[in-house]
Amino acid sequence: MKTYLVTGGAGFIGSNYIHYMFEKYGKEIRIINVDALTYAGNLENLKAVEQYENYSFVKADICDKVAISKIFEEHDIDRVVHFAAESHVDRSIRNPEVFVQTNVLGTLVMLNCAKTAWELEDGSYPEGKRFLHVSTDEVYGSLEKEGEYFYETTPYDPHSPYSASKAGSDMLVKSYMDTYKFPANITNCSNNYGPYQFPEKLIPLIINNALQGKKLPVYGDGKNVRDWLYVKDHAKAIDMVQEQGRLFETYNIGGHNEKQNIEIIHIILQTLQEMLPDSDPRKAHISTDLITYVEDRKGHDRRYAIAPDKIKAEIGWEPETMFQEGIKLTIKWFFENEDWMKHVTSGDYQKYYNEMYQ
Ligand code: NAD
Ligand code: DAU
Numbered sequence: 153m154k155t156y157l158v159t160g161g162a163g164f165i166g167s168n169y170i171h172y173m174f175e176k177y178g179k180e181i182r183i184i185n186v187d188a189l190t191y192a193g194n195l196e197n198l199k200a201v202e203q204y205e206n207y208s209f210v211k212a213d214i215c216d217k218v219a220i221s222k223i224f225e226e227h228d229i230d231r232v233v234h235f236a237a238e239s240h241v242d243r244s245i246r247n248p249e250v251f252v253q254t255n256v257l258g259t260l261v262m263l264n265c266a267k268t269a270w271e272l273e274d275g276s277y278p279e280g281k282r283f284l285h286v287s288t289d290e291v292y293g294s295l296e297k298e299g300e301y302f303y304e305t306t307p308y309d310p311h312s313p314y315s316a317s318k319a320g321s322d323m324l325v326k327s328y329m330d331t332y333k334f335p336a337n338i339t340n341c342s343n344n345y346g347p348y349q350f351p352e353k354l355i356p357l358i359i360n361n362a363l364q365g366k367k368l369p370v371y372g373d374g375k376n377v378r379d380w381l382y383v384k385d386h387a388k389a390i391d392m393v394q395e396q397g398r399l400f401e402t403y404n405i406g407g408h409n410e411k412q413n414i415e416i417i418h419i420i421l422q423t424l425q426e427m428l429p430d431s432d433p434r435k436a437h438i439s440t441d442l443i444t445y446v447e448d449r450k451g452h453d454r455r456y457a458i459a460p461d462k463i464k465a466e467i468g469w470e471p472e473t474m475f476q477e478g479i480k481l482t483i484k485w486f487f488e489n490e491d492w493m494k495h496v497t498s499g500d501y502q503k504y505y506n507e508m509y510q
Pocket of ligand 2 (some may be wrong): 242287290355370380
């Protein structure tokens with residue numbers, strides 16, 4: 153029975169990954185989820201698994217060496233899957249420090265604690281110990297020309313404090329692999345969407361605002377392009393990289409699904425109209441009139457696009473969920489989980505929203 157230490161498992165992708173892993177492996181694995189429960193961490197995301205005997209939660213900051221070492225001392229960890237991070241670009245522009253703290257220094261603590269726990273006297277590592285660092289395509293910068301893609305060999309060129317801090321964390325992982333032969337992989341993934349995504353990010357923000365008849369803020373000209381991947385497909389890719397990927401390698405993960413932001417907003421509005429019953433009063437106010445162009449994000453990257461050729465060729469992973477299907481699943485989830493949205497948008501979220509958009 154393998155024991156997984158998942159960091160940031162109470163966040164969007166981490167919680168989807170935990171659900172995916174229990175669906176796939178059931179009682180064959182044990183998962184320990186360590187999360188500091190920042191504004192983005194929410195144990196409601198894990199309600200369905202919290203009673204499982206093979207799941208446990210530790211509330212701790214990944215920068216806290218003592219707390220993280222204790223987990224490694226008390227458990228024989230086989231796999232680390234490291235999601236915990238500050239993840240929102242706009243917040244990084246307003247307050248970069250916490251991004252460096254968690255994303256860079258927190259990753260260093262995770263690497264050191266795993267190395268100390270796993271390293272044998274001769275400097276090698278037991279078979280089966282693996283650390284997967286979850287990173288982003290934003291480290292590669294911005295693509296200007298159509299037909300260009302991010303490959304694993306594309307030089308790093310981060311622009312926001314968020315992507316710079318993720319690039320820093322990737323470099324630390326690379327340095328541990330090169331210097332200590334530390335058994336790790338890095339994955340660089342494109343934009344995710346799906347259940348449990350916090351409504352500071354484009355897709356859940358637009359769904360939530362549209363349902364409430366609030367303005368839909370579009371940065372700049374709305375023509376920035378992102379490559380959207382359904383979160384369950386990302387969870388599957390992470391598992392496949394850890395089980396079948398070559399150690400020390402980086403794998404890019406993407407959706408083959410480039411869309412301009414404004415296209416995404418139109419698709420959401422149309423899908424909401426199709427999915428809401430005629431009797432629902434919200435149907436009346438869901439319209440393109442809500443679209444409001446606002447000041448552009450500072451340093452806004454124009455286009456991201458991943459070429460997931462290596463992961464397909466070596467591991468056989470491909471995105472499975474077409475956007476039209478994924479967006480319906482996402483909207484359906486938000487319809488069925490209105491209380492979740494109410495809880496995460498009460499309190500601090502309103503303060504953030506007012507400061508950010510007014
Ligand atoms: P998220 O913001 O939804 O969740 C982050 C989680 O990390 C939260 O549960 C939070 O409480 C926890 N956390 C933050 N600081 C912590 C700390 N110091 N100690 C312990 N826990 C802490 O983020 P997400 O969108 O789920 O992203 C997860 C990872 O995937 C991040 O590393 C991000 O860079 C990467 N990623 C995200 C996307 C995307 O589209 N969302 C795409 C590619 C890569
Ligand atoms: O590419 C992977 C990255 O995707 C991850 O590493 C990040 O953690 C994740 O947040 C995401 O970053 P983006 O900045 O691309 O995502 P976001 O949802 O914030 O914005 C998507 C696009 O929509 C971007 O071009 C900015 C634009 N946008 C966003 C918001 C929140 C708007 O036009 N209006 C908005 O209100």
